Amino acid sequence: MIRRLSQNDHEQCFALLKRQPAENLFLIGDIEAFGYDQEFQKVWGEFNGKGELIAVLLRYEENFIPYAISKFNAQAFAEIMDQEATYSMMSGLKEITEQIEPYIKMKRLKRKRQFYYAKCTELSSDTTHDIDMSTVLQAVPDDAEELVTLLRAIPEFNESHTTVESKRRGLEKGVSRSFFIRENGKMVSTASTTAENTLSAMVVGVATLEDYKKKGYASKCMVKLCKQLLAENKELCLFYDNPAAGAIYKRIGFKDIGLWMMNSYEDLEG
Numbered sequence: 001m002i003r004r005l006s007q008n009d010h011e012q013c014f015a016l017l018k019r020q021p022a023e024n025l026f027l028i029g030d031i032e033a034f035g036y037d038q039e040f041q042k043v044w045g046e047f048n049g050k051g052e053l054i055a056v057l058l059r060y061e062e063n064f065i066p067y068a069i070s071k072f073n074a075q076a077f078a079e080i081m082d083q084e085a086t087y088s089m090m091s092g093l094k095e096i097t098e099q100i101e102p103y104i105k106m107k108r109l110k111r112k113r114q115f116y117y118a119k120c121t122e123l124s125s126d127t128t129h130d131i132d133m134s135t136v137l138q139a140v141p142d143d144a145e146e147l148v149t150l151l152r153a154i155p156e157f158n159e160s161h162t163t164v165e166s167k168r169r170g171l172e173k174g175v176s177r178s179f180f181i182r183e184n185g186k187m188v189s190t191a192s193t194t195a196e197n198t199l200s201a202m203v204v205g206v207a208t209l210e211d212y213k214k215k216g217y218a219s220k221c222m223v224k225l226c227k228q229l230l231a232e233n234k235e236l237c238l239f240y241d242n243p244a245a246g247a248i249y250k251r252i253g254f255k256d257i258g259l260w261m262m263n264s265y266e267d268l269e270g
Helices: 007-017 024-034 074-083 094-103 141-152 164-173 219-231 243-252
Strands: 002-004 041-047 055-060 065-066 089-093 105-119 177-182 186-194 201-206 236-238 256-265
Touching: 002 074, 007 024, 007 041, 007 055, 007 177, 007 219, 024 055, 024 065, 024 201, 041 074, 065 094, 074 094, 089 094, 094 186, 094 256, 105 243, 141 164, 141 201, 164 256, 177 219, 186 219, 201 219, 219 236, 219 243, 236 243, 243 256
Parallel strands: 065 089, 201 236
Antiparallel strands: 002 041, 041 055, 055 065, 089 256, 105 236, 105 256, 177 186, 186 201
């Protein structure tokens, strides 16, 4: 049976999602922030014959995110998506999204992007034990403009939609945090989180200006960031599609946990 979830289902819903806090970062964060009864957010759940919740489908604005722990009714999830005609994206773990894809009838796949998904539950003592983090500073809201300026100066982030206002708001509200290093008064390297919730957080914006690379700055920012989050018993996760970057993350303590898909859809002609 599949039905809309409400606040009355919260305990059962979170019991399912908490099995994999990093994998369910966005689901947990969206539900904690906005609940089950919003114009822009809806949550459905599939229950087995014993009344146990086995799968969840969340719509946040134009994006659907599915999650399941075992076999689920992928066709029914696709039908729910097609009934919500305004969607333009489905994102989630590949083994789940690929089951839904064949049943989507009312939209055409426009673009499919695949990322490695990695998480960290403890740092690697071999590579992080002797790192000097004394030069790493934690950002405050007034650092937002300088952080955004740094990211925009790096080619990999030139399409980022992060604004000074959104960066400042995230730092103020505690849903993100940033660490950085200065050299001669100039901010040259940084690492941040986003989508923080009570159980997990995503690492983003790991970047160093070209002239300051190969000094270990990004690793220092990452390690200080990760230590703080892990001390709060939060799982850390990140996306990457660059094997070289993946190697750096793995040395710190991240491990691949799957592939994350971002499928963009458009309306059928006519």
